[in-house]
Amino acid sequence: MSPVVYLRCLLGIVEREALRFVHQRTRFLAALVRPLVWLFIFAAGFRAILGVSIIPPYETYILYETYITPGLLGMILLFNGMQSSLSMVYDREMGSMKTLLVSPLPRWYLLSSKLLAGSLVSLLQVYTFLAIAYLWEIEPPPLGYLAAVPALLLSAVMLGALGLLLSSVIKQLENFAGVMNFVIFPMFFASSALYPLWRINESSALLYHIASWNPFTHAVELIRYALYLEINGQSLAVVTGCFGVFMGLAVLGYDPGRGVMARRGPGAS
Amino acid sequence: MSLTSDKPDAETAALEVDNVRYAFGDRVAVDDIGFRIAPGTFTIMLGLNGAGKTTLFSLITRLFVARQGRVRIFGYDVARQSSQALSRLGVVFQQPTLDQDLTVRQSLRYHGRLHGLSRREIRERSERELARIGLADRLNDRVRALSGGQRRRIEIARALLHRPQLMLLDEPTVGLDVDSRTALLSYARKLCREDGVAMLWATHLIDEVDPDDPLLVLHRGRLEMDGRARELCRAQGTDEVAGAFQKLTGVEAG
Structure with missing residues (x-):
């Protein structure tokens, strides 16, 4: 099949995701309000309590708001990645997943396209958030906005692949609440999103180790460094590696020979 | 990739299901089923809810793949040449997907x-x-x-x-009123006649069967009959498809 066919298929999936996004404006707003609440209220409250010393990539003392901004960008990507996992489960129940999977293109390609489409929508939300944050005087270097694009995209597909993997394992729609409690919150809190790793190490060595292994920490650090025009090699490697592993397992999970579809049957989800 | 020509020749079946078996755990949903559908024909697959129709359709559409048996669409193996096979296939699923x-x-x-x-x-x-x-x-x-x-x-x-040259329709009339049901069925028959698209129409509604239709009767995962509806009646010694179906399966159907 020619590359044009692949491209058309990708365009179709991106377009549908974009349309869905337009139709679910409340979801978009909710996804934006969440990190804004953290920025305006949580960060303001903690500003006085948490002092952040000069740590790379920052060159001066920074306010707490500035510190948590990359973490909140990560939060948008994390929630969206998991939410698209929810929509995969929903899609499977509603049958439109079937419509997607009977396309003659390879299944890994269809799933990757879906992932990329969801990530592009996430990026739109991230930049809307950054625009509002700018008015709140969170002002990374202008070029940082551009440099952050690849870091954000890579983090988004990594978290999306995790969501996709979970969607191939979750049995029912209701279990999304479980995903919230057992995946999103632990990943978010046990990371460098809200406090620097050295701070965590001061209070709990164990938590420090957990946080340094947490892929979400590396997504956040990758974005943080990129936003300040630096590359965090270790985080780049971890995020890339995790994406590879999660995506590989997700494709296996949706494999027609052994995956989730095969085990559960046509009617069930 | 196959080197076979892109156009199916006259002898190639639109759909060939060969010895297919599928189980969910211990529950056998499709048990050693085999049949062929000729290009351009309108075939009805009759079976009660739970007979295995949807599982069979999922195997034909490669939503999942059977460990035993083979499905070919115009000669292309769904599991191995899925791209060629699926590009020749159109599907209307049982659940609405719009x-x-x-x-x-x-x-x-x-x-x-x-x-x-x-x-x-x-x-x-x-x-x-x-x-x-x-x-x-x-x-x-x-x-x-x-x-x-x-x-x-x-x-x-x-x-x-x-x-597509082959269309699968999985209980497309479910939930429709009588008039829409009749209209949809006659439209599908017309498509088959005028465009030469082979149709496999799954239903549990016996009144959708015409005496001259190629008919597959699926019951509890097994293919109980493969022939013309008229032959089924003759074999069972009744005039009506409903009666014949009941005799064949021992179950009264709608």
């Missing part, structure tokens, strides 16, 4: 894109297919605004966009 928030045009375009059609092909074919089902003026309406029967016809139109 996104209610999209317009008809957007839904058709999404499907066309998934099959790699160009913008122009999609536009022309959408307009043509919609005109055929008398819904040309509804292209820009949201799916939400359409009736159940109209949505089903649009799902058929959508499945035809990439010009």
